Amino acid sequence: MGTTVRQAESEGGRRLAVFGPCGATDSELERLARRTDLREFDAAATAWAGSYALALDDGTGSFFLWPDPAGSCPLYVAEIDGVSVWASSSLALASLLGSRPDTAWLAAHLVHPTAWTPGRSAWTGVEQVPPGHRWTAPRDGAPFSVPYWRPSSSVWPEAVDRLRLDLSNSVLIRVSGREASSDLSGGLDSSTLAAYAAQCGPVVGVTFHPKGRESGGDVDHARAVARAFPSIRHRFMALGREHLPFTDLDPLVLTDEPAPSSVTIAQLFHQFALLTEEGASVHLTGDGGDSLFMPPPVHLADLARSGRFVRLAHDAQAWGRLYRSSPWPAMAAAWNAPDRLGGASIPKPWLNRQATTLAESVISTDTAPDGLGYADRHLLSEARYVGRTAATEDQLAATYGIEMHNPFTDARVLEAVLSVSAAARWSARRYKPLLTDAVAGLLPSEVLRRGSKGLFAVEHHHGLRANQASVLELADGRLADLGLVCPAVLRSILRRAVLGVDVPWGLLEPLLGTELWLRASDTATESVRWEGRQ
Template identity: 25%
Template sequence: MKMPGHLHLRDFFVVLPDTAEGEAAAGHLRSAAPDSPDAPDAFETLFHPSGRPWILARLLVRNLVQVTRGDDALVLIGPNKIPAATLDAVLGPACDTPDLHRRLTALPGLSHVVSRMGDETCVRGTASGHRRVYHTEHTGGRVASDRPAALAHLIGADLDDGALALRLLDFVPHPLRERPLWQGVREIDPAYALLLRDGGRTHSVRRWWLPPEPRLTAAQGAPLVAAALAASVAAHLHGRTRVSGELSGGMDSTTVTFLAQQAGAQDVTLLTVAARDDRSEDQLWAERGVLAAREAAEAEGGSRKIEHRIVPAEDAPLFYADLAGTGGELLDEPFPVAPARARAAMLLGRAADTGSEYHLTGYGGDELFNGLASACQDLLPAKPLKAWNRMSALRHQSGWPLLPTLRGMLFPPAFGKWLATSLVAAATADARTPQVSWGMRQAMRPWLTERAKELIREEFRRAAQSARPIAPRPGRHMDIDTVRLGARYFQSMEDLGAGLGLPVAAPLFDDRVIEAVLAVRVEDRVVPWRYKPLLVEAMRDVVPAHLLARTTKDDMSADDVQGLREHAPEIRDLWTGSLLAERGLIDAGQLRRLADDPFSPVLQQYPIDATVSCEAWLRTAQDAWSNTPVNSEANQ
């Protein structure tokens, strides 16, 4: 049970100013964090040259590695424990902060990075957006963290209803997605780093990452993608012998499975959840993958063990199961995967029960390798025939009308104009709208109150006035934005594993992998008549050819529909005493009526996942601490 005044967050780090107030903040965070019976002193503290706390970290499954050169320091916080000698080789010859971070690109991009060079501290995450950085103004100087909740607790911040209302949409577009849910807390764009000077009293941001130009052919780029993937998996598994993996049978999880074997994993347990749908092919392909992996291990003549456990379909919770249990650790924001949390917890729990030291997934493959129609727009200026060749195939596959497709390709609006018009009052009856713009249009849910709708409209209006795209053209913008969104969602899975003491990894979200993919030409990445062509080419020497030949992908829509029906009472109870309703954001009565009618056309047209996620998150966030800042001036 949450206790007012206690930080309901076990895993976080903060970067503190070199002031007496910063030292007091460290003490406050230590006393507010929940006790851990198995780790009574789970904090690590690194210090400024003055002796005051610089970094305070409470890490469940992540590693912190620091190397120093006089008063200069380099710190990496992430899943893999990089040898100090490797980091010494990076810090030693570095002449300033930009030079240091350029040298870091030789390492897998998996971790938060905090560096100190002279009077300048630099804090950054990853370009993928998987590792994010937040900051706030605190008496005595700027404080940074990987968790907005830690900063909100420190300054006694109230929730921001505008940011919360945005999360009631299915997809929150850039840059609105970077709006933390607490007032006074800011998020850094993943391509930028936070710079702190004068002991943290002044701050600025500086760009540290630029996407590569897409100039390589598939033949040139595939070996780079293969090498980046292999290095990422090897970095995750370094020093670990007993690991587990989620093998769905899809190309992404199969790739990670064989890369783990290549990295030398000695004892591997692969888990596959059987489908309720008789037409599903996932289990068949998973079994083929396990057979091929065992044959490869035998051919090497080693003693590697590969166990395959199939979870019966009836043991897998349906969507919307155990909604009352979706609380726990306070996540950075509501993630739309909350309705499937019980299913994920079951799978990770079984992985942990095997004694696994690390759990690998194939998350990120769809975002990186599927290829987006909007990417074809970037071909128009120099290669109009290739652009139309691919767009025409995608148009026929998706049933898009000709004229709207042409109009979207030839006359894309400016990003700000698109953002201002991307919010619509209701979902359109025509689901064949061409996806050739800066993102997806968002429809207001019919159960949102007028207050919620006006808050959302105002957020869009304000952002549209000054918003800039991630990249100048829609295709590259969507390439990066899609990866950032997927990496953001994956955090909920990673946090769930951390609560079980099991590190959960998505090697495909490694910055080096993303850079290798983005360096390949659009026409070689987006080939409508081939399934994930770049991944296939990259894995030719790793994954058996018959497994790379799969062109189908199952989904769990049956579990979603069945879950709406079987868990209708729990869904109805969720809206009884709804905290979203108390804040004037939803019509709880309408949602209760819809819960009693799970086959309603309204629920077919307007999924409730985001609303369920917001309600579940809010119940964890509400009263997680008292609104009493460490220093009364902190919120001024």
Template identity: 25%
Template sequence: MCGITGWVAFEADLTRERPVIDAMTETMACRGPDDGGVWLARRAAIGHRRLAVIDVEGGRQPMTARTGVGEVVLTYSGEAYNFTELREELRRAGHVFSTRSDTEVVLRAYLEWGHEMVHRLNGMYAFAVWDGRVERLLLVRDRLGVKPLYYARTDDGVVFGSEPKALLANPLVRREVGADGLREIFAVVRTPGAAVWSGMREVRPGHTVLVDRDGPVERAYWRLEAAEHRDGREATVATVRELLADAVRRQLTSDVPRCSLLSGGLDSSVVTAMAAAELRGLERVRTFEVDFLGQEDNFVPDNMRGTADSPFAREVASHVGTDHHHIVLDPGDLLDPEVRRAAVVARDVPVGWGELDSSLYLLFRGVREKSTVALSGESADEVFGGYGWFHDPAIVATPVFPWLIVTGDHALGSMLHPDIEAKLRVEEFRADSYADAVAEVPVLPGESGEELRMRRMLHICLTRWLQVMLDRKDRMSMAVGLEVRVPFCDHRLVEYVFNTPWALKSFDGREKSLLRAASAGLLPESVLRRRKSPYPSTQDPAYSAGVQAWARRVLDDPSSPVRDLVGIDTLRPLLDARPAELPWGPRVALERVIDLDIWFDVYRPSITL
């Protein structure tokens, strides 16, 4: 995994701008701690920071190919899991390879097939190709949006990068946030293509951006389509198992230490079991789980989590035979100013969830001490319909993004200063966003009733909520130089399951029926029967008290720019509540106060309304 960046200018000489492209590239050092490089020409400056995973010695970037009429340059982040097959196909077509890296395969694929090569890739990736033969830039993002990629227009070209911080290092990009950006921060609605920062866009999943002298043109090369499902239950279960096992097998490819994230839930457990089966006789899979000091002994079931993770994680580790590691966090560490700052800087915008970001950052930091690549069960709930909201008829029937109902994140919109809320009209924005999301849903002719409602719910979660989850995992992992792979985001699996009727997805009356059936024989019965449990959160009231104290300091500071955005009178009851009685959703509103304060201090954004 890596960090990429670049600058294309059709009316300037970028060979004179080495300090700027160096600065842009250096912002990606966390994503690529192993190596860095810059390529310069008059019209293009390309930067790369490398996390060496495949062909450690030979995969340096930016990677170039010389032709008779100009150089073709690639800066690449991610993994193409089918690079071995593609390399053989390209060899038969006459290409000669000098490395074992998937990066060279992607470059050669472009030389052979041009931008149509995107249809041949299986993986998670974000990359840019500067084609000096025609002076044109191609930006590409993977189908599900596992890896990020941003760009911004300039007067005579574009700048781009894996994260906004790379673009912000260029003096042509303003540190400005307008009304649309603030809506993204407070509405908890992830608009495809939006980037919070004014003038900046995120390349949408499954899209390319082609940039020439006429400007950028964004095109979709992949989207979910509705198709008739013809397989019966047994064939469907077998296909799901086959597709997932193949995804896990491909995603185990690595020349550096690898591991699996294991919570003891169904999703991470089946990925771990399949990885162990694939590597049996070669190596023992290393697994990691996270918990909080004293929480296993003092766990109290609540409306989100019915059971503690640790007993189930240990049972799976024993059943499968992994080298298991238990990372225990002190809730006080979640309030460490340096940890909170690192989490906000990793995102570049204050859209995180406080302790959930901090604890994930600390977990990944611990994992990185022993492994460079980790497999994760992320996205199974979006693909198979695992969240509770899929199984609540009232929520399914409500024309609102379901996570706003379940998580209480609506509190973020209500925390705004009344004057700001009047300008942003967050509820209206959410309603319009929901209508836009529904309008994109593909349907079969004559599809109606429950199948239509559930297809709509699944599509919204795959195109909106999944981006929230993948973005969090990418930022927190890459902030410590850890590559996290997500087998459930294999586009072949996603396409197949998306078109499986809801009656099959829930054939036994439980969530993720198909995945449970496909996991049979691989896992302990206790894990197969376990109800969905979200990523763990501390139950220590001392943590809530610490959040209240920190937020109070921010809001009591007359010089804090946060006071201009939020309604202090609205937040006062949360500041004064008993810590043990402060619900998670409202607490997130106080966490957002803290993140905003850090963001203003680090980024110094100008707010324009």
């Protein structure tokens, strides 16, 4: 499925495979392959920079998998005629089994996208191995999973140093000696990756801007980063009508699950075409940075449970000032409904009762290690969702011969963030304080001082208006046939959006992307070819 694979062998028929970018040297992998203590493999699963998973055949009939804790290099298993089969792609296993989309998983995906659905994936009969768990298929007995990872603790200066080193190494192992490109939106996340890549060699920095507006805001900040690093070859991509959201939705590429870029596929594919012209083979994107460094105030619930009432009142008031609202609802939620602080309770009137009931029947609390607070569990769930769906974006990029990478979804980067308390990570006065401290001295001061980044909601309104008929047709499609969506309600909301009424695009995009994915799912059995080998 296009995943980078490295292998090492040892005496006794032991075979080790590493999937995904990994900072280990060949000699380190060879030494690991000789080890017999599984705890050494547990440690190795997060010992190096990158986003990788381990697979071990111990030579005696037992087999082991270590998907990464951040969920960015997912692994899947299925059973065929009593035999366990595994793959780095759920679509690959679905093609082998002739699977159809899992309706219960789809319901959970629409109701609570970041929630864990144990024993399931987007395809019936295919199970995702829980991130951070060691999956064992013993010589005798049924397969089982046990957790192998939990985050460590550190003080703020140590976490800053860890994050700086791990981010730098994560970029280095991906771009060193290769034709590389990076998003360069002018925001803190993409600017950080572009700057680290520029320290490794030439890199193409891509900046989007509306046609006719080549200065101001994001564009000026992107130019400041490019000026600071002469090895950045700055390229601008003017966005016009042909790049609008909801444009050219028919040729959607089938992926492991619905891809976040489904409704903005026209812009994404034009970007891939530009990168191909520039000769890039690997592309960096800052997706995942907001989840790590700009969390909602879920830590208020931890403050309430630990009796830190003065800090609770202070942060709730700061949150109220930030959003010009009363602090009392946030304080009440901290005591009675922590999920509301993370946005889980936002109404989704287009979903019917069947979707909610079905989702509740398959959703688990989470797969977080024991002892984590509300905020850390929320962050881990969000990060794993971003990591898993980032793998689908890489599948889209592969159609253009490009590897897409998201260093902010790497396990070591996530560990560095989780190593400090949630209350320390959150701030109403500083924008992404942990990342800002980590890249101090790397980026121009005007980029570090930014308080936000530009939004593109207006483009969605324009795109919907230009493609109104085809988008409205999506409302009465496969999801409606499955009994998960109320078409009339969805059409009403979309028509309001056409008129310019503000709607929750962050919730509607995954819904429409899921409908498009379902329509492409008919080609699942043709997507991956399996070969029998003697």
